[in-house]
Amino acid sequence: MKSSGARLLLNQFEYLAVRFFHPQPIAMSFLPNHHEWQLLQSGSDLSAALERSIHQPVALFKHSIRCGISSHALHRLSEEWDFSSSEVAMYCLDLINFRDISNQITELLGVAHQSPQLILVHNQQPVYHISHMGVSGSALRNALNGLTLQER
Secondary structure (H helix, E strand, C coil): CCCHHHHHHHHHHHHHHHHHHCCCCCCCCCCCCCCCCEEECCHHHHHHHHHHCCCCCEEEEEECCCCHHHHHHHHHHHHCCCCCCCCCEEEEEECCCCHHHHHHHHHHHCCCCCCCEEEEEECCEEEEEEEHHHCCHHHHHHHHHHHHHHHC
16 A cells, blocks of 8 residues: 555656656646546636635635645645535646636736645635645635634
């Protein structure tokens, strides 16, 4: 049985190997397969995510496959993931292949670009954001708890 760290490293290696031989963007194979995370790959995906934020909180995770800190943040977020799909909708953005979508996020939400970065959106507005080593499931949980208290 592989450790989760070794599994993450293998997934990154597989992604890079496939990416080297395929010039077109591919599905992010490094995403945890046990979560209901969705990919942001177009402006329409981003629009749908922001529209969804009217009905439920949406988390946007910006990830760079070339960054060790980003890989660590993704791993920590995945390991700590204990959210239901009705509690928060999770979207992941591959910054290397879809930087234009990151620029749209900055423009639409007014949150300066960071990588890795986690942005919590509710009613099409950013209500929380954190980057680098602060990205974690517990940070997201605290933000969601704060959002719930504000809505009461």
